[in-house]
Amino acid sequence: MTMRKFFRCAILVSCLAVSSVAFAEPIILETQGSFAVGGTTVTHDGEFSMEHFTAPEGQTAYGDHAYVFYQIPVNAKKFPMVFQHGAAQTKRTWETTPDGREGFQNLFLRKGFSVYLVDQPRRGEAGLSTVPPEADNPYAHNPMYANRTLFTLPRLGIYPNLFPNSQFPKDEESLNQFMRAWTVDTGALDFEVAADAMSKLIDKIGESILVTHSMGGTIGWRTPLRTEKVKAIVAYEPGGSPFLFPEDGMPEPVPTAYGAVAAMSIPAKDFEKLTKMPIIIYYGDNIASEPTTEVGPDQWRGELEMAKKFVKVINERGGDATLVHLPEIGIKGNTHFLMGDLNNAELVDLLAKWLAEKGLD
């Protein structure tokens, strides 16, 4: 018996020895770690001097990389899952729920998937940027006065009340945790920079399932334009950022109470790349079916309508895209943050079933 095997057995025996203790099943990791991927540098003119060693002259700034925290369970499934958060969020999106339950990170690890959580460039643990944030970006400057915005837009309810069927937890501390999970942009929001880092990550780790949320959707759509290793895209409530359409199949913008939901044109040949992999898109509940002045339900009415056009054009061109509007299959009350909702384990099972159907587990 090698030393390595000996230690392995010792760990398992010690694990067995406590198996009568009543806690949840353990998460057994082969390894875990973190790294930066992608990014650029920019050098200031002038000459460095030790007398002014914190001055910019002659120094180089690093930035624009993504930060990645990965966990690989023993006996991991073939394709890792890579998680891209949305606007003003970080990888925190996929971690513990506001009420302290396990998030998608743990739930997919427990299903045997390797999990890669990304902080997009200029955000969270990837805070270095070679360009400053835009002055008029409301999510780039502290203090970020936004508790109403962040209650309304994610469709928790009509402030201060949750929607009657809301899957958001009802206690005060959950709302506190939810409000503290946001963060600021530390540089200009640039989807191309984010997609560059994301595609470099997937090139590095190999064929992957890419899971996006909200504004992160557009990073997901842009990634297969840069790498052939995206095996599937799963988008939770994509929106707040443009869907890509072929230049010869552009849709009309969808007007909403506070501006139109627009699409972005790309060459038809590039768009074809989005027809080469299965895509599934999920939307939750309390999205208006008719125009309304409540911005959350109305904004997502527009995004949902645009998503339907997006799915249609993909499928017309030979792709395999599915849109699931959850209330239509009997899953009610989901907010924009489905991964933290009370029924998040049900949503994980739903996605796992789809991945199995597509031969991806």
Place this chain on the structure above:
Amino acid sequence: MTMRKFFRCAILVSCLAVSSVAFAEPIILETQGSFAVGGTTVTHDGEFSMEHFTAPEGQTAYGDHAYVFYQIPVNAKKFPMVFQHGAAQTKRTWETTPDGREGFQNLFLRKGFSVYLVDQPRRGEAGLSTVPPEADNPYAHNPMYANRTLFTLPRLGIYPNLFPNSQFPKDEESLNQFMRAWTVDTGALDFEVAADAMSKLIDKIGESILVTHSMGGTIGWRTPLRTEKVKAIVAYEPGGSPFLFPEDGMPEPVPTAYGAVAAMSIPAKDFEKLTKMPIIIYYGDNIASEPTTEVGPDQWRGELEMAKKFVKVINERGGDATLVHLPEIGIKGNTHFLMGDLNNAELVDLLAKWLAEKGLD
């Protein structure tokens, strides 16, 4: 057999089934998760209107909390280890090393300690702040032109060369990873705010071993003034922030080439709290023994001298503080980022031995 036990056994069997495969021993977690702790809110005057739903009027900003990612191994030791990073860093400090080896996070998990990694308020995943950053803070604004500063101050070497005996990995990609592990302050740097959040964390999780790095040292010294649950403090190269001294035992500042290393006075009665727990302080190599114009070696000469005074006054007042200057015990070449150095596993063993001696494992 309960269902829970059944699943537990199934996992162990599947784990045993692959035990002939040659990978490292698994990390077996009872659970893991994240949350925000501490923090404040501030409300903007005016009235919220749905027409301008991103405007600050009438909205509340959340901020000043810490972010915590925790992992609890099965059969965890009694006292968790809580890790506080230094200046312009995040919990990334304790994760994977620049050359991709396991950091303190994994190494202490493997030794059976629960590990709590903290992003201090206004940093990383705790990016929300109720006050903006200081205009003149060089680590609060992008682009952060600082590659020379961040080579020099952490004593990697004399730019662009590593010190001959440096424990920093010699390949180019390691330097790239190191440079991308920094981040910006997203609000004013405030040690009291950080210590408030830290003490709330330790009050929440119970008696803990607090491990700090660099500027985080001062957060460590301030925490026992707020909670009685700090069982020990381990400080890696505290500095760049004031040591606390009793008002009736203030030391002279230590002059260095670029300013003096100062101390901060607190009431003697408060200082007594630092005599109630074992404290160990580690410093690495290539710290000047005489004044020099190279800022890294000179700055840490000053900090090391102040640390010696700090240890002396603690012990004079009945405390239990130890300072280990690693080269003096034959451990050579460590940079300021000891936890990422080539010999980091040796340093983990060294600390584990001390914790055992103090009855803390």
